[in-house]
Protein backbone atom coordinates (compact mmCIF):
# COMPACT_ATOMS: atom_id res chain seq x y z
CA UNK A 1 0.00 0.00 0.00
CA UNK A 2 0.94 3.61 -0.53
CA UNK A 3 2.22 5.91 2.22
CA UNK A 4 3.06 2.94 4.43
CA UNK A 5 6.83 3.25 4.58
CA UNK A 6 8.75 3.41 7.82
CA UNK A 7 8.44 6.93 9.34
CA UNK A 8 5.78 8.00 6.83
CA UNK A 9 3.54 10.71 8.36
CA UNK A 10 -0.10 9.58 8.44
CA UNK A 11 -1.77 12.90 9.30
CA UNK A 12 0.65 15.36 7.68
CA UNK A 13 1.25 16.13 4.04
CA UNK A 14 4.40 14.66 2.52
CA UNK A 15 5.08 14.04 -1.17
CA UNK A 16 4.77 10.50 -2.52
CA UNK A 17 8.42 10.64 -3.33
CA UNK A 18 11.39 12.98 -3.45
CA UNK A 19 12.44 16.17 -1.77
CA UNK A 20 10.16 18.85 -0.26
CA UNK A 21 10.82 22.14 1.51
CA UNK A 22 8.87 25.40 1.97
CA UNK A 23 5.11 25.69 1.48
CA UNK A 24 4.48 28.07 -1.45
CA UNK A 25 1.57 29.78 -3.14
CA UNK A 26 -0.98 28.75 -0.57
CA UNK A 27 -4.31 30.04 -1.79
CA UNK A 28 -7.93 29.12 -1.11
CA UNK A 29 -10.25 29.20 -4.10
CA UNK A 30 -13.71 27.78 -4.84
CA UNK A 31 -13.72 25.51 -1.82
CA UNK A 32 -10.22 24.17 -2.42
CA UNK A 33 -7.04 24.78 -0.47
CA UNK A 34 -4.05 24.83 -2.76
CA UNK A 35 -0.66 23.95 -1.41
CA UNK A 36 2.35 24.42 -3.64
CA UNK A 37 5.78 23.63 -2.31
CA UNK A 38 9.47 23.67 -3.01
CA UNK A 39 10.02 20.35 -4.71
CA UNK A 40 12.86 18.49 -6.39
CA UNK A 41 11.52 15.58 -8.45
CA UNK A 42 15.01 14.23 -9.13
CA UNK A 43 15.76 12.75 -5.72
CA UNK A 44 15.54 13.07 -1.95
CA UNK A 45 18.00 15.94 -1.71
CA UNK A 46 17.51 19.61 -2.45
CA UNK A 47 18.07 20.31 -6.16
CA UNK A 48 16.78 22.55 -8.95
CA UNK A 49 13.53 23.80 -7.47
CA UNK A 50 10.06 23.26 -8.89
CA UNK A 51 6.67 24.05 -7.40
CA UNK A 52 4.95 20.83 -6.47
CA UNK A 53 1.18 21.00 -6.05
CA UNK A 54 -1.41 19.39 -3.78
CA UNK A 55 -5.00 20.29 -2.99
CA UNK A 56 -7.40 19.67 -0.15
CA UNK A 57 -11.03 20.36 0.62
CA UNK A 58 -10.59 20.08 4.38
CA UNK A 59 -6.93 20.94 5.14
CA UNK A 60 -6.35 17.33 6.18
CA UNK A 61 -6.71 15.05 3.16
CA UNK A 62 -4.32 16.04 0.38
CA UNK A 63 -4.21 15.03 -3.23
CA UNK A 64 -0.86 15.36 -4.94
CA UNK A 65 -1.15 16.80 -8.45
CA UNK A 66 1.31 17.24 -11.32
CA UNK A 67 4.16 19.70 -10.83
CA UNK A 68 2.90 23.28 -11.31
CA UNK A 69 6.06 25.21 -12.18
CA UNK A 70 9.29 23.96 -13.73
CA UNK A 71 12.67 25.70 -13.81
CA UNK A 72 13.34 27.63 -17.03
CA UNK A 73 15.94 29.86 -18.64
CA UNK A 74 15.54 32.42 -15.85
CA UNK A 75 16.36 29.84 -13.22
CA UNK A 76 14.92 27.62 -10.52
CA UNK A 77 11.50 28.36 -9.06
CA UNK A 78 12.09 29.43 -5.48
CA UNK A 79 9.53 30.28 -2.81
CA UNK A 80 6.64 32.68 -3.23
CA UNK A 81 2.92 33.14 -2.94
CA UNK A 82 -0.31 33.13 -4.95
CA UNK A 83 -3.33 35.41 -5.01
CA UNK A 84 -6.76 35.38 -6.59
CA UNK A 85 -6.78 38.52 -8.74
CA UNK A 86 -10.49 39.12 -8.25
CA UNK A 87 -10.61 42.43 -10.16
CA UNK A 88 -8.35 41.10 -12.90
CA UNK A 89 -5.87 43.92 -12.25
CA UNK A 90 -3.24 41.89 -14.10
CA UNK A 91 -5.40 41.49 -17.19
CA UNK A 92 -4.50 37.78 -17.34
CA UNK A 93 -8.12 36.73 -16.94
CA UNK A 94 -11.42 38.52 -17.03
CA UNK A 95 -13.70 39.91 -14.34
CA UNK A 96 -15.93 36.87 -14.29
CA UNK A 97 -12.94 34.58 -14.55
CA UNK A 98 -10.23 35.91 -12.27
CA UNK A 99 -6.76 34.51 -12.72
CA UNK A 100 -4.80 32.96 -9.90
CA UNK A 101 -1.44 34.68 -10.00
CA UNK A 102 1.70 33.15 -8.53
CA UNK A 103 4.53 35.48 -7.52
CA UNK A 104 7.84 33.69 -6.98
CA UNK A 105 11.59 34.07 -7.03
CA UNK A 106 13.54 33.05 -10.10
CA UNK A 107 16.91 31.88 -8.85
CA UNK A 108 19.51 31.82 -11.61
CA UNK A 109 22.21 29.27 -10.72
CA UNK A 110 24.44 30.30 -13.63
CA UNK A 111 24.52 33.92 -12.54
CA UNK A 112 25.19 32.74 -9.00
CA UNK A 113 28.13 30.60 -10.13
CA UNK A 114 29.44 33.51 -12.15
CA UNK A 115 29.76 35.40 -8.87
CA UNK A 116 27.03 37.95 -9.57
CA UNK A 117 24.86 39.40 -6.81
CA UNK A 118 21.67 39.81 -8.80
CA UNK A 119 20.75 36.17 -9.39
CA UNK A 120 17.42 36.30 -7.55
CA UNK A 121 14.54 38.16 -9.23
CA UNK A 122 10.75 38.13 -8.77
CA UNK A 123 8.56 36.69 -11.50
CA UNK A 124 4.89 35.85 -11.99
CA UNK A 125 2.76 33.15 -13.63
CA UNK A 126 -0.99 32.78 -13.92
CA UNK A 127 -3.57 30.04 -14.04
CA UNK A 128 -7.05 30.23 -15.56
CA UNK A 129 -8.05 26.69 -14.57
CA UNK A 130 -7.87 26.78 -10.79
CA UNK A 131 -4.17 26.10 -10.52
CA UNK A 132 -3.96 23.06 -12.78
CA UNK A 133 -1.90 24.66 -15.50
CA UNK A 134 0.24 27.75 -15.42
CA UNK A 135 1.53 30.28 -17.91
CA UNK A 136 4.63 32.24 -17.06
CA UNK A 137 4.44 35.94 -17.86
CA UNK A 138 6.52 36.99 -20.88
CA UNK A 139 7.70 40.12 -19.11
CA UNK A 140 9.47 38.21 -16.33
CA UNK A 141 11.12 39.13 -14.11
CA UNK A 142 8.72 41.77 -12.85
CA UNK A 143 10.95 42.93 -10.02
CA UNK A 144 14.65 43.08 -10.74
CA UNK A 145 17.38 42.58 -8.22
CA UNK A 146 19.12 45.81 -7.17
CA UNK A 147 22.30 43.92 -6.18
CA UNK A 148 21.26 42.09 -3.00
CA UNK A 149 22.37 38.46 -2.89
CA UNK A 150 19.40 37.32 -0.82
CA UNK A 151 16.39 38.87 -2.52
CA UNK A 152 13.50 36.46 -2.41
CA UNK A 153 10.30 34.80 -1.25
CA UNK A 154 7.65 37.38 -2.24
CA UNK A 155 4.40 37.21 -0.26
CA UNK A 156 1.70 39.28 -1.92
CA UNK A 157 -1.62 40.52 -0.56
CA UNK A 158 -4.31 42.94 -1.66
CA UNK A 159 -4.36 46.14 0.40
CA UNK A 160 -8.00 47.05 -0.15
CA UNK A 161 -7.90 50.46 1.50
CA UNK A 162 -5.53 51.80 -1.17
CA UNK A 163 -6.52 49.35 -3.90
CA UNK A 164 -3.02 48.04 -4.46
CA UNK A 165 -0.98 44.90 -4.07
CA UNK A 166 1.67 44.78 -1.37
CA UNK A 167 4.68 42.52 -1.74
CA UNK A 168 6.60 41.61 1.41
CA UNK A 169 10.06 40.52 0.33
CA UNK A 170 13.00 39.09 2.28
CA UNK A 171 16.08 41.11 1.42
CA UNK A 172 19.03 39.58 3.32
CA UNK A 173 18.75 41.15 6.79
CA UNK A 174 15.56 43.14 6.45
CA UNK A 175 12.18 43.23 4.75
CA UNK A 176 11.44 45.42 1.76
CA UNK A 177 7.83 46.30 0.95
CA UNK A 178 6.79 46.96 -2.64
CA UNK A 179 3.43 47.93 -4.09
CA UNK A 180 1.78 47.41 -7.46
CA UNK A 181 -1.52 48.22 -9.16
CA UNK A 182 -1.37 45.17 -11.44
CA UNK A 183 1.16 42.61 -10.12
CA UNK A 184 3.50 43.53 -12.99
CA UNK A 185 4.88 46.95 -12.09
CA UNK A 186 6.39 47.18 -8.64
CA UNK A 187 7.46 50.22 -6.69
CA UNK A 188 9.51 50.20 -3.49
CA UNK A 189 7.59 51.46 -0.44
CA UNK A 190 9.84 50.97 2.57
CA UNK A 191 12.30 48.81 4.47
CA UNK A 192 11.94 47.24 7.86
CA UNK A 193 13.97 45.43 10.45
CA UNK A 194 17.68 45.86 9.87
CA UNK A 195 18.29 46.23 13.58
CA UNK A 196 15.10 44.73 14.97
CA UNK A 197 14.28 41.16 15.90
CA UNK A 198 16.52 38.12 15.58
CA UNK A 199 19.44 38.21 13.15
CA UNK A 200 21.32 34.97 13.75
CA UNK A 201 20.99 34.21 10.04
CA UNK A 202 19.33 35.28 6.80
CA UNK A 203 15.74 36.56 6.70
CA UNK A 204 13.56 34.42 4.44
CA UNK A 205 9.92 33.67 3.66
CA UNK A 206 8.08 36.63 5.20
CA UNK A 207 4.34 37.20 5.51
CA UNK A 208 2.20 40.20 6.43
CA UNK A 209 -1.45 40.00 7.43
CA UNK A 210 -4.00 41.66 9.69
CA UNK A 211 -5.55 40.08 12.78
CA UNK A 212 -8.08 41.71 15.07
CA UNK A 213 -7.95 41.68 18.83
CA UNK A 214 -10.68 43.22 20.96
CA UNK A 215 -12.10 44.98 17.94
CA UNK A 216 -8.83 46.56 16.85
CA UNK A 217 -6.84 45.53 13.79
CA UNK A 218 -3.15 44.77 14.16
CA UNK A 219 -0.66 43.65 11.54
CA UNK A 220 1.51 40.62 12.01
CA UNK A 221 4.82 40.45 10.17
CA UNK A 222 6.22 36.94 10.00
CA UNK A 223 9.92 36.61 9.21
CA UNK A 224 11.54 33.23 8.91
CA UNK A 225 15.16 33.07 9.98
CA UNK A 226 17.93 30.63 9.07
CA UNK A 227 19.92 29.94 11.20
CA UNK A 228 19.39 31.61 14.57
CA UNK A 229 16.25 29.87 15.85
CA UNK A 230 15.64 29.44 19.60
CA UNK A 231 16.64 25.76 19.51
CA UNK A 232 19.23 26.07 16.76
CA UNK A 233 18.89 26.21 12.99
CA UNK A 234 15.86 27.63 11.24
CA UNK A 235 12.70 29.04 12.89
CA UNK A 236 9.81 31.47 12.46
CA UNK A 237 9.84 34.83 14.24
CA UNK A 238 7.11 37.48 14.10
CA UNK A 239 6.44 41.10 14.99
CA UNK A 240 3.07 42.66 15.85
CA UNK A 241 2.45 46.24 14.80
CA UNK A 242 0.68 48.48 12.36
CA UNK A 243 0.83 48.80 8.57
CA UNK A 244 -0.38 51.86 6.65
CA UNK A 245 0.00 50.62 3.09
CA UNK A 246 3.60 51.75 2.97
CA UNK A 247 5.40 51.20 6.27
CA UNK A 248 5.31 48.56 9.00
CA UNK A 249 5.58 49.97 12.53
CA UNK A 250 6.26 47.35 15.21
CA UNK A 251 4.95 47.68 18.74
CA UNK A 252 8.18 46.10 20.01
CA UNK A 253 11.81 46.01 18.93
CA UNK A 254 12.01 42.34 19.76
CA UNK A 255 10.42 39.56 17.80
CA UNK A 256 8.86 36.43 19.23
CA UNK A 257 8.68 32.88 17.88
CA UNK A 258 5.60 31.45 16.24
CA UNK A 259 6.90 27.96 17.05
CA UNK A 260 9.79 27.34 19.45
CA UNK A 261 10.39 23.78 18.34
CA UNK A 262 13.25 22.82 16.05
CA UNK A 263 11.04 21.59 13.23
CA UNK A 264 8.80 24.30 11.90
CA UNK A 265 10.22 26.58 9.23
CA UNK A 266 9.18 28.79 6.32
CA UNK A 267 5.71 29.00 7.83
CA UNK A 268 3.31 31.46 6.22
CA UNK A 269 -0.47 31.78 5.76
CA UNK A 270 -3.04 30.94 3.09
CA UNK A 271 -4.34 33.81 1.04
CA UNK A 272 -8.01 34.44 0.21
CA UNK A 273 -9.37 32.91 3.42
CA UNK A 274 -11.06 36.09 4.63
CA UNK A 275 -10.63 36.90 8.31
CA UNK A 276 -9.46 33.41 9.07
CA UNK A 277 -5.66 33.10 9.02
CA UNK A 278 -4.32 29.59 8.49
CA UNK A 279 -0.61 28.98 8.91
CA UNK A 280 1.42 26.05 7.63
CA UNK A 281 5.15 25.41 7.97
CA UNK A 282 7.73 23.04 6.62
CA UNK A 283 8.22 20.49 9.41
CA UNK A 284 11.99 20.39 9.26
CA UNK A 285 15.16 22.33 9.91
CA UNK A 286 17.95 23.26 7.52
CA UNK A 287 20.45 21.94 10.09
CA UNK A 288 19.65 18.37 9.10
CA UNK A 289 16.74 18.39 6.60
CA UNK A 290 18.95 16.75 3.99
CA UNK A 291 19.98 13.91 6.28
CA UNK A 292 16.68 12.66 7.68
CA UNK A 293 16.63 8.85 7.53
CA UNK A 294 13.73 8.45 5.10
CA UNK A 295 14.36 6.80 1.73
CA UNK A 296 11.58 7.48 -0.69
CA UNK A 297 10.66 11.06 0.21
CA UNK A 298 12.18 13.66 2.45
CA UNK A 299 10.35 16.12 4.68
CA UNK A 300 6.72 16.91 5.43
CA UNK A 301 4.56 19.88 6.41
CA UNK A 302 3.26 20.75 9.88
CA UNK A 303 -0.43 20.56 10.60
CA UNK A 304 -2.31 23.68 9.48
CA UNK A 305 -2.81 26.09 12.38
CA UNK A 306 -5.31 28.84 12.93
CA UNK A 307 -3.76 32.09 14.17
CA UNK A 308 -5.15 34.66 16.56
CA UNK A 309 -3.85 37.33 18.94
CA UNK A 310 -4.03 37.60 22.69
CA UNK A 311 -2.57 39.94 25.28
CA UNK A 312 -0.19 38.80 28.02
CA UNK A 313 1.30 41.34 30.40
CA UNK A 314 0.24 44.09 28.04
CA UNK A 315 1.98 42.50 25.05
CA UNK A 316 0.28 41.11 21.97
CA UNK A 317 1.18 37.48 21.38
CA UNK A 318 0.44 35.26 18.40
CA UNK A 319 -1.57 32.18 19.28
CA UNK A 320 -1.51 29.02 17.12
CA UNK A 321 -4.01 26.23 17.36
CA UNK A 322 -4.61 23.19 15.21
CA UNK A 323 -7.39 23.94 12.75
CA UNK A 324 -10.78 22.54 13.79
CA UNK A 325 -10.76 20.44 10.61
CA UNK A 326 -8.63 17.94 12.52
CA UNK A 327 -11.93 16.68 13.93
CA UNK A 328 -12.64 15.22 10.49
CA UNK A 329 -10.03 12.53 11.14
CA UNK A 330 -10.66 12.07 14.86
CA UNK A 331 -11.82 8.59 15.90
CA UNK A 332 -13.47 7.52 19.12
CA UNK A 333 -11.28 8.39 22.13
CA UNK A 334 -9.42 5.42 23.61
CA UNK A 335 -9.02 7.32 26.87
CA UNK A 336 -11.58 9.83 28.09
CA UNK A 337 -11.61 10.91 31.71
CA UNK A 338 -13.14 13.94 33.42
CA UNK A 339 -10.46 13.69 36.08
CA UNK A 340 -7.56 11.35 36.62
CA UNK A 341 -5.88 11.78 39.96
CA UNK A 342 -2.35 10.43 40.08
CA UNK A 343 -0.49 10.02 43.35
CA UNK A 344 2.44 7.80 42.47
CA UNK A 345 5.65 9.33 41.07
CA UNK A 346 5.50 7.04 38.01
CA UNK A 347 2.06 6.25 36.64
CA UNK A 348 1.90 3.80 33.77
CA UNK A 349 -1.15 4.08 31.53
CA UNK A 350 -2.67 0.70 30.70
CA UNK A 351 -3.97 1.83 27.36
CA UNK A 352 -1.72 1.05 24.43
CA UNK A 353 -1.27 4.17 22.32
CA UNK A 354 -2.65 4.26 18.78
CA UNK A 355 -0.35 4.84 15.79
CA UNK A 356 -1.19 8.52 15.51
CA UNK A 357 -3.28 10.45 17.96
CA UNK A 358 -4.22 13.66 19.66
CA UNK A 359 -3.82 13.84 23.43
CA UNK A 360 -5.19 16.59 25.54
CA UNK A 361 -5.63 17.47 29.19
CA UNK A 362 -5.95 20.40 31.56
CA UNK A 363 -4.26 21.08 34.87
CA UNK A 364 -5.74 23.38 37.49
CA UNK A 365 -2.21 24.03 38.57
CA UNK A 366 0.67 23.48 36.19
CA UNK A 367 3.53 21.70 37.99
CA UNK A 368 6.70 19.93 36.93
CA UNK A 369 5.92 16.71 35.10
CA UNK A 370 7.13 14.49 32.28
CA UNK A 371 5.18 12.39 29.84
CA UNK A 372 7.31 9.46 28.72
CA UNK A 373 6.27 7.97 25.41
CA UNK A 374 8.10 4.68 24.85
CA UNK A 375 8.23 1.71 22.52
CA UNK A 376 9.35 -1.89 22.92
CA UNK A 377 12.67 -1.10 21.27
CA UNK A 378 13.72 0.94 24.32
CA UNK A 379 13.27 4.26 22.54
CA UNK A 380 11.45 7.20 24.01
CA UNK A 381 10.42 10.79 23.67
CA UNK A 382 9.89 12.87 26.80
CA UNK A 383 7.56 15.84 26.88
CA UNK A 384 6.91 17.98 29.90
CA UNK A 385 7.15 21.12 31.92
CA UNK A 386 9.78 22.40 34.35
CA UNK A 387 8.25 24.68 36.95
CA UNK A 388 11.57 26.11 38.12
CA UNK A 389 12.71 27.14 34.67
CA UNK A 390 9.14 27.88 33.54
CA UNK A 391 9.57 26.09 30.27
CA UNK A 392 8.10 23.22 28.33
CA UNK A 393 10.54 20.73 26.92
CA UNK A 394 10.82 17.84 24.48
CA UNK A 395 13.70 15.42 24.92
CA UNK A 396 14.42 13.37 21.81
CA UNK A 397 17.92 12.25 22.76
CA UNK A 398 16.83 8.58 22.89
CA UNK A 399 14.02 8.76 20.37
CA UNK A 400 15.38 6.24 17.86
CA UNK A 401 17.62 7.08 14.91
CA UNK A 402 19.35 10.29 15.94
CA UNK A 403 22.91 9.91 14.71
CA UNK A 404 22.43 11.26 11.17
CA UNK A 405 23.41 14.71 12.44
CA UNK A 406 25.11 15.84 15.68
CA UNK A 407 22.50 18.57 16.23
CA UNK A 408 19.51 16.25 16.22
CA UNK A 409 19.78 14.40 19.54
CA UNK A 410 18.89 17.10 22.00
CA UNK A 411 16.40 18.54 24.44
CA UNK A 412 14.44 21.48 23.08
CA UNK A 413 12.62 24.15 25.05
CA UNK A 414 9.79 26.64 24.81
CA UNK A 415 9.30 29.28 27.47
CA UNK A 416 5.92 29.38 29.13
CA UNK A 417 4.26 32.67 28.14
CA UNK A 418 0.96 32.18 29.97
CA UNK A 419 0.72 33.76 33.41
CA UNK A 420 -2.20 31.75 34.75
CA UNK A 421 -1.66 28.85 37.14
CA UNK A 422 -3.88 26.53 35.13
CA UNK A 423 -2.82 25.09 31.81
CA UNK A 424 -4.21 23.24 28.79
CA UNK A 425 -1.95 20.94 26.88
CA UNK A 426 -2.54 19.39 23.49
CA UNK A 427 -0.24 17.06 21.59
CA UNK A 428 -0.52 15.58 18.13
CA UNK A 429 1.60 12.51 17.52
CA UNK A 430 2.31 11.21 14.06
CA UNK A 431 4.70 8.40 13.19
CA UNK A 432 7.73 10.67 13.17
CA UNK A 433 6.64 13.94 14.76
CA UNK A 434 4.94 15.56 17.69
CA UNK A 435 3.42 19.02 17.85
CA UNK A 436 2.87 20.56 21.27
CA UNK A 437 0.30 23.31 21.82
CA UNK A 438 0.53 24.40 25.43
CA UNK A 439 -1.69 26.97 27.15
CA UNK A 440 -4.18 26.95 24.30
CA UNK A 441 -1.55 27.63 21.67
CA UNK A 442 0.71 30.15 23.42
CA UNK A 443 3.79 27.92 23.62
CA UNK A 444 4.11 25.80 20.52
CA UNK A 445 6.77 23.28 19.50
CA UNK A 446 7.09 21.01 16.47
CA UNK A 447 9.57 18.21 16.81
CA UNK A 448 10.65 15.29 14.62
CA UNK A 449 11.84 11.84 15.74
CA UNK A 450 12.58 8.53 14.05
CA UNK A 451 11.78 5.54 16.26
CA UNK A 452 12.11 1.99 14.92
CA UNK A 453 8.51 1.36 16.02
CA UNK A 454 5.76 3.71 17.13
CA UNK A 455 5.66 4.81 20.76
CA UNK A 456 2.96 2.68 22.35
CA UNK A 457 3.43 3.10 26.11
CA UNK A 458 2.87 6.17 28.20
CA UNK A 459 4.13 6.88 31.70
CA UNK A 460 3.53 10.08 33.61
CA UNK A 461 6.30 11.14 35.99
CA UNK A 462 5.75 13.81 38.64
CA UNK A 463 6.82 14.49 42.20
CA UNK A 464 3.86 16.04 43.99
CA UNK A 465 0.80 14.25 42.67
CA UNK A 466 -1.13 15.58 39.73
CA UNK A 467 -4.74 15.66 38.53
CA UNK A 468 -5.34 15.50 34.79
CA UNK A 469 -8.69 17.02 33.91
CA UNK A 470 -10.63 16.39 30.70
CA UNK A 471 -8.04 13.90 29.60
CA UNK A 472 -8.52 12.50 26.11
CA UNK A 473 -6.48 10.33 23.82
CA UNK A 474 -8.06 10.40 20.40
CA UNK A 475 -6.73 8.15 17.62
CA UNK A 476 -6.48 9.88 14.26
CA UNK A 477 -7.38 8.24 10.99
CA UNK A 478 -4.67 8.13 8.37
CA UNK A 479 -5.28 10.80 5.73
CA UNK A 480 -4.00 8.43 3.03
CA UNK A 481 -6.60 5.69 3.50
Ligand code: FRU
Nearest residue numbers: 022038078079152204205266
Ligand atom coordinates in the same frame (compact mmCIF):
# COMPACT_ATOMS: atom_id res chain seq x y z
C1 FRU B 1 13.76 28.79 2.72
C2 FRU B 1 14.41 28.91 1.37
C3 FRU B 1 13.88 30.11 0.66
C4 FRU B 1 14.12 29.79 -0.79
C5 FRU B 1 13.87 28.30 -0.81
C6 FRU B 1 14.72 27.54 -1.78
O1 FRU B 1 13.73 27.49 3.22
O2 FRU B 1 15.82 28.97 1.52
O3 FRU B 1 14.46 31.32 1.07
O4 FRU B 1 13.27 30.49 -1.65
O5 FRU B 1 14.11 27.82 0.49
O6 FRU B 1 14.32 26.21 -1.88
